[in-house]
Amino acid sequence: xxxxxxxxxxxxxxxxxxxxxxxxxxxxxxxxxxxxxxxxxxxxxxxxxxxxxxxxxxxxxxxxxxxxxxxxxxxxxxxxxxxxxxxxxxxxxxxxxxxxxxxxxxxxxxxxxxxxxxxxxxxxxxxxxxxxxxxxxxxxxxxxxxxxxxxxxxxxxxxxxxxxxxxxxxxxxxxxxxxxxxxxxxxxxxxxxxxxxxxxxxxxxxxxxxxxxxxxxxxxxxxxxxxxxxxxxxxxxxxxxxxxxxxxxxxxxxxxxxxxxxxxxxxxxxxxxxxxxxxxxxxxxxxxxxxxxxxxxxxxxxxxxxxxxxxxxxxxxx
Amino acid sequence: xxxxxxxxxxxxxxxxxxxxxxxxxxxxxxxxxxxxxxxxxxxxxxxxxxxxxxxxxxxxxxxxxxxxxxxxxxxxxxxxxxxxxxxxxxxxxxxxxxxxxxxxxxxxxxxxxxxxxxxxxxxxxxxxxxxxxxxxxx
Numbered sequence: 001x002x003x004x005x006x007x008x009x010x011x012x013x014x015x016x017x018x019x020x021x022x023x024x025x026x027x028x029x030x031x032x033x034x035x036x037x038x039x040x041x042x043x044x045x046x047x048x049x050x051x052x053x054x055x056x057x058x059x060x061x062x063x064x065x066x067x068x069x070x071x072x073x074x075x076x077x078x079x080x081x082x083x084x085x086x087x088x089x090x091x092x093x094x095x096x097x098x099x100x101x102x103x104x105x106x107x108x109x110x111x112x113x114x115x116x117x118x119x120x121x122x123x124x125x126x127x128x129x130x131x132x133x134x135x136x137x138x139x140x141x142x143x144x145x146x147x148x149x150x151x152x153x154x155x156x157x158x159x160x161x162x163x164x165x166x167x168x169x170x171x172x173x174x175x176x177x178x179x180x181x182x183x184x185x186x187x188x189x190x191x192x193x194x195x196x197x198x199x200x201x202x203x204x205x206x207x208x209x210x211x212x213x214x215x216x217x218x219x220x221x222x223x224x225x226x227x228x229x230x231x232x233x234x235x236x237x238x239x240x241x242x243x244x245x246x247x248x249x250x251x252x253x254x255x256x257x258x259x260x261x262x263x264x265x266x267x268x269x270x271x272x273x274x275x276x277x278x279x280x281x282x283x284x285x286x287x288x289x290x291x292x293x294x295x296x297x298x299x300x301x302x303x304x305x306x307x308x309x310x311x312x313x314x315x316x317x318x
Numbered sequence: 319x320x321x322x323x324x325x326x327x328x329x330x331x332x333x334x335x336x337x338x339x340x341x342x343x344x345x346x347x348x349x350x351x352x353x354x355x356x357x358x359x360x361x362x363x364x365x366x367x368x369x370x371x372x373x374x375x376x377x378x379x380x381x382x383x384x385x386x387x388x389x390x391x392x393x394x395x396x397x398x399x400x401x402x403x404x405x406x407x408x409x410x411x412x413x414x415x416x417x418x419x420x421x422x423x424x425x426x427x428x429x430x431x432x433x434x435x436x437x438x439x440x441x442x443x444x445x446x447x448x449x450x451x452x453x454x455x456x
Contacts, residue, residue, distance in 0.1 A: 033359070042354040049330065049362050056326030056373070059319070061397040063370065226367035234370040234397040 014089055021088045025246025026050040028277060032249070035281045050246065054239045062235030069130040076127030077233075077240030083119025084247040086112075091254055094177035095264045108175050110158065113255065117210065120244055121147045124219065124229045127241075131232035139228025142292050143219035149299035150209040150216075156307030157202040161190045161259050163314045181263040189262040194318045198310035200260050202303050204276070207252045208283055209295070211245065215287040216295055224289075253277055327373060327399060328453050330362035334372035334396070338389050340379025343439040344406040348376055356442050363449075374401040374449070377431075380408040382420045386428065393429045401432045401452050405445060410434045 029050040037044025064070050090109055121143050128140035165183045166174035173179025190196035209216040220228040230241055253276040257264055261272055290298070337345050351358045352365055366372055369392050381389055393402070404425050407413040415421040425431050433452035435445055 037357075037359065040354050042357040043360045044357075045360055045362055052326050052329035052362060053332075055322060056330050059323040059326060060373075060399060063395070063397055222367040227371065230371075231368045232370055238371065 017088045017092055018085050021084075021247050021250050022243045025243070025248070025250045026054065028249045029242075029246050031277060032281050032284075035278060036285050039282070039285045050242075054242055057234075057239035057242070058236050060235040062237060063232075065131055065133065065232050067132045068232070069132075072126060072130040073232075074237060076123045076130060077237045077244065078123075079126065080120045080123035080244035081240055081247070083116040083123070084244055084251060087116045087251050087255075088247065090116075090177070091251060091258060095181065095254075095258055106176065107172070109177050110162070110175055110180075110259070113177070114155070114158065117248075117252075117255075118147070118151070120210070120248060123244070124241075127233065127237075128229040128231075133232045135225045136229055136231050138225050139219045139231070143229055145292050146209060146216060146218060146295060149296045150206045153202045153299055153303035153307045154206045156304060156311055157199040157206070158259065160195050160199040160307075160310050160314045163311065164190060164193075164195075167315070167317070177258060180259055181265070184262045185265075190260045191262075195310040195313040196260055198306055198313070200256065202307050202310070203256050203260070204279065204283075205299075205303060207256065207276075207280055209299070210252060211248055211280070213280065213284040215283070215290050217289055218292050218295060221289060249277075253280070323399070324456050327456060330364075331374045331401070331449065331453060332364050332366045332372050333374045333376050334366055334369045334392075336369075336375050336377045336389065336392055338377060338379040338381045338385040338409075340406070340408060344378035344408075347439040347442055347445065348378070348405065351442050351445060356446065358446065358449075369395045370397065372396050372400065374403055374452075376403050376405055377409050377425055378405045380412050380415045380418075380421050381423065381425065381428070383422055384420075386422055389425075390428060402429055403433045403435065403449060403452055404431050405435050405440060405448075407436045407438050410436050413438065 030047050034044040124143050125140045128136035161180050162174045169183050253273055404410050411424050412421055433448045435448035
């Protein structure tokens, strides 16, 4: 643990992270809606719109449907928020202690982050299954299938920087976020190589799918299965799900920046971050929804072979 | 607390489109509200897919014997600070179906209605005005 982040400073950093990340996520949700509005040639909502939405939902009545598993139904949204808070703290912790980057993280924290991101679809699946609604059950099964689809290319893409660090530098720091950042500070970002570009493309699509944005909004297709997984949620739990999505919208691009594009230690990171966000929003606005079968085919038979190609290139050293 | 709640409701009225039995005319005009031309998303209004997420029910058409239980069920499923806005003359007072054998009457006989927007169909401007008046009475 670095010296400036210990004791009560650590507590403040934790609380700050857990407050700042949802706020930033809600602002980013506004950026998403604003850019979408401009793409469709209209004005778009004011910047406080997501805050008004969440505030209203928090103060509204919460209905638990008859026959639902009450405790599970109400606790599922918290699982997602907990996972995202964990990711937030770990990401900022390994990124902002750049001076001693290698020591600010533990071996295998990439794996922990990988599975913490999986807590969000898990929360959606648990909540939907607990709600005793057939439409939510359809959404949950789609969420499961989609997760199975994008996790394989995601892991393959993450293996690219890990293999590079392990081959060229140090096996012990290959599985650490801090190790990846330190490597990039020394030798330049992974993105400026062929395998890095392939990994970035794959992770961009995976971000889209993890956020549930339009080509992959299959689990909560509003026009088709009435918001699917969250159909029975109202009031505060629904607000919790929206906050989870907002936090993900901050953390996934940050994660891409950290593992492939040189970390978030300098001011350029803000521009890179906004570039990724705008790319995601534009992708959302220019695509129709896929069916679950098309999404699975895309992830398994197009992106996964691409990821294997990237991995082979990383082994060769390109 | 109360002020915050009213502010939130005013700034983000999510609408659910409840067509009881209509000729689709009012429905088409409601959908026009969401197009770039009228763009009610700039006031925070979003069309949601489930009554659980809704703050305002936009009801159209005259209720008949078959649709009455469904309408009541959807109203009960909506979490409670919720507005009901009757759109179109059919929803306000049954219009030409008043003496029909299967029309069971306008909405305010069964659920509390916050705003009436007459017209066959009403203009989108009239709908925006009606919703704004209903919200400002909160």
